[in-house]
Amino acid sequence: MYAPNLICVCVDQFSEQTCQGRLYTQYDAEPLPFLSLIDMTLQMDHFYDEWDFPQSSTIPRTFRKSVEFTRRQSILESGRPMDHARVYSQSGENATFVIRVKYRQNATWQGEIVWLEKSLRTSFRSALELLRILQDALESLN
Numbered sequence: 001m002y003a004p005n006l007i008c009v010c011v012d013q014f015s016e017q018t019c020q021g022r023l024y025t026q027y028d029a030e031p032l033p034f035l036s037l038i039d040m041t042l043q044m045d046h047f048y049d050e051w052d053f054p055q056s057s058t059i060p061r062t063f064r065k066s067v068e069f070t071r072r073q074s075i076l077e078s079g080r081p082m083d084h085a086r087v088y089s090q091s092g093e094n095a096t097f098v099i100r101v102k103y104r105q106n107a108t109w110q111g112e113i114v115w116l117e118k119s120l121r122t123s124f125r126s127a128l129e130l131l132r133i134l135q136d137a138l139e140s141l142n
Contacts, residue, residue, distance in 0.1 A: 001114060001121075002084050003100045005053050007044055010092030014138045023047075024090045026082045031090075037131050048104060056104045091116070095138060099130070 008024040010031070022031035023043060034040040048054060087098060101111040108126040115121075115137055124130040 001098060001100055001112065003102075004082055005048065005051060005101060006084065006087045007047065007099050008087040008090045009040060009097040009099060009134075010090050011095045011097075011138060012093040014094050014141070019134075019138065021092050021094075022090075024087055026084060026087055027051075027080050037134060041127060041131065044099070044101075048101060054101055054104050058107050088116070094141060097134065097137075 004026070006026060009021060010024065011019060011021040013020040018035075019037050019040075020033070020035055021040070022033055023040065024031050025047060032043055034043055049056070090096060096116040098114045098116060099111065100113075101109045103110045108128070109130065110123075110125055111130075112121060112123050113130060113133060118137075122133060124133055
């Protein structure tokens with residue numbers, strides 16, 4: 001799987017109460033830690049907004065009165081180098097997943113996830129379904 005928006009999710013700790021690990025992208029030298037699956041999802045969404053890829057089909061709703069949304073330069077237009085090997089060379093203490101969000105339509109995500117240790121690949125139709133797939137995979141390790 002090769003794409004400009006691959007994210008490697010390295011899960012280092014998992015229990016019923018917590019899921020902690022690191023996120024790796026093709027563009028950043030340092031990993032970004034996450035403290036829960038929700039934290040992971042919000043950070044991934046921030047990456048997609050920052051990269052403007054995949055482009056969101058909706059403008060996010062907010063309680064703030066004035067929010068300006070400006071067109072950002074997408075990673076495809078930026079000329080930033082991609083390092084696919086960097087994404088695939090990482091591993092978590094419990095599990096490692098590579099996620100590719102193909103679309104951000106209908107206020108959610110659609111894409112593919114690969115569980116590297118098991119060489120399993122599956123598609124997801126929403127961010128909630130992605131979280132359920134991750135939760136199920138991690139629970140199967142216990």
